[in-house]
Amino acid sequence: xxxxxxAIVAAIIYAxxxxxxxxxxxxxxxxxxxxxxxxxxxxxxxxxANIPITEETVAAQLLAYAGLIVFVENIVKxxxxxxxxxxxxxxx
Numbered sequence: 001x002x003x004x005x006x007a008i009v010a011a012i013i014y015a016x017x018x019x020x021x022x023x024x025x026x027x028x029x030x031x032x033x034x035x036x037x038x039x040x041x042x043x044x045x046x047x048x049a050n051i052p053i054t055e056e057t058v059a060a061q062l063l064a065y066a067g068l069i070v071f072v073e074n075i076v077k078x079x080x081x082x083x084x085x086x087x088x089x090x091x092x
Contacts, residue, residue, distance in 0.1 A: 001063075002053045004043035010066040011039025038076070039069045 015032040021076060042065060053061050 001047065003047040003051060003065075004040060004052055006058065006061050007039045007043025007046065007065040007069065008036060009039075010062050011036045011042075011069050013062075014039075014066050017020070034070065035073060038073050042068045042072060044061055 014037075015035040019027060019032070046052075046065070046068075
């Protein structure tokens, strides 16, 4: 269960850093919530894989989970933009 919590924290940190890197960007709750959901899913998968979090690995796991969240989120965006969104625009 701790894996899910750490992944959600990593996702929240990732979402916040994404917001703060752009001074002109408004808060997009859909993007932030999507990132947190992906983080929860990454944590659930890693929890299911029985990858334990120990006291000395919390920082390492936080960084690793953040990297996985970015990776998974980019794959989901690429699939959406290249296939789903493209197919939807052909019908209109």
